[in-house]
Amino acid sequence: MSPVLEITDVAKSYPGSPPVIALAGISLEIHPAERAAVLGPSGSGKSTLLHVAGTLERPGRGSVRIGGQEVSAVSDAELSAVRARRLGFVFQQFHLLDHLDAVQNVALGLLYQGGPARARRTAAVDALERVGLGHRLGHRPARLSGGERQRVAIARAVVGRPELVLADEPTGNLDSVAGQQIIDLLAGLAADGTAVVVVTHDPAVAAAMDRRVVMQDGRIVTDDRPARDLGDLGNLGAVPR
């Protein structure tokens, strides 16, 4: 099966004196239903990797393919379409809109795909029920706990049935009980074939993922794949799932 994310020799630096090298030639493939944690100290380039993988930033060099589509040199509008259809994001700060209730926040995840408003709303209600928030549909973020807010954010990320969900420290603002619920939800996405890449400092998150990519100084220093995927590497073929 072809990878949902294929990053080849990507470098990215930010202007300054001396320039800050965030990514120094990274290659990474993520396959459908794969669950990867990206680990590493602050400043190792994890967030930049996530932004480049999420088409929020363009790489300075190298190639980024999402679902087989080369995105490093396409127009801003095409990148927006890729984000709308293929990608889902989960952030440490949740990024829910305070004046919208849970359903409206989740429906926002479908807004830029188009489609009639009623269908977006129905899908949003479904997604909220899937993350266990069927009883919080009309609540605004201010009336939700931190864990519930992050579950709303996950519902928003997956309501459009993306191929790849990118999460940036999703448990960073949560206590361990709420954090565990988020970990379970993210880990469970693979059941639908959705790939998940989580940038995290949280060992509990890392432990729940199949693969642990450790970064330092803009490079991948270890890429720890579980044994069951080694066979996949060995014959270079697709593993039926």
Place this chain on the structure above:
Amino acid sequence: MTAGSIAADLVLSGWRGLRARKLRTALSCLGVAIGIAAAVAVLGISASSKANLLAQLGAEGNLLTVNAGQAFDGSPAPLPPTAEPMIARIPPVESVTATGYVPAATVRRTAAVPAVDSGGISVLAAQPGLLSTLGGSVAAGTFLSAATARYPAAVLGAVAAQTLGIDRVRAATQVYLAGRYFTVIGLLRPVPLAPEIDEAALVGFPVADSLLGLDGRPTEIYLRAVPDQVQSVASVLPFTANPAQPEAVQVSLPSSILAARAAARTAFTGLFLGLGTVAVLVGAVGIGNIMVISVLERRAEIGLRRALGATRWQVGLQFLTESLLLSALGGVAGAAIGAAATAGYAFGAGQPAVVPPASVAVGIGVALVTGILAGGYPAARAARLAPADALRAS
């Protein structure tokens, strides 16, 4: 996704955003609302005054007056008795009526009032058709008729009645007019086109001839002509009224005097429109300011929307829509306030309330243009924001 549903989404999401910040929304609308209210109110009040004036002028401003003037040598040149019937024969003349000034006649409440306290009230002989030609009306009692014109009966102009302290008509109400008592049979409302009637006591021509020594010669003739032929009628009036001394006849158009007076009053319209424009400009700066702040405050939201797949255009349009909604709210509120102010003013002044639909439409249109201009720069800033930077901002 159709353009219509995109627009509906934008408006709905903008509306939700504004509703979430009610006080800020109200305050940022205020400047535009004040400006549009001022403009609509000024135009409405001026239109109401104009409607009132047109009602006074009989809608057409076709009233002409003919005065007895002076001959070349300065001696009075009274109009001949034939003047009024001759004028009536000019084809475009719709109606004509004459008054005759009774010289040296005073009007007092009783004979006990000294003659010097005449109150400036003059005595005019009038014909029964006077009111219909002038567009005047009776406040109390009746006007002169062919019957009462023969007897010592008087109708008082509005100012004359006030001067004499007469505010109602009773059978016993009399005034001491030129040395004898006349029964007051009616009181007039003010006649804006002929203020001289307001300060006069009107009697019939027959009784003026028989008792007051008027020789039947009119001193002033009022006539209404077909509106688009007023000028041509005016040009033939001197020869028609007094063929022997046409140069001694004064022809005037009282409605043009009133119209000039009204035009002088609308000189302030320009001033207030200018002030309204300034208020709208200040309101535009206010909206622009609030939108710039809004873009700064909502960087994270912009980043989120970009991450969810919004294009630059969609982000920019969203902020432009909010700016437009703000200014539209201001425009609609302003137009409503302006219309209410017009209605209040017209009610107070006893005028018909007229709010020109064009002023409301232009007001709201100006408000929308304001919103686009004020929102353009903030929207462009929002659109230009790089998604990753916007997300990092929080």
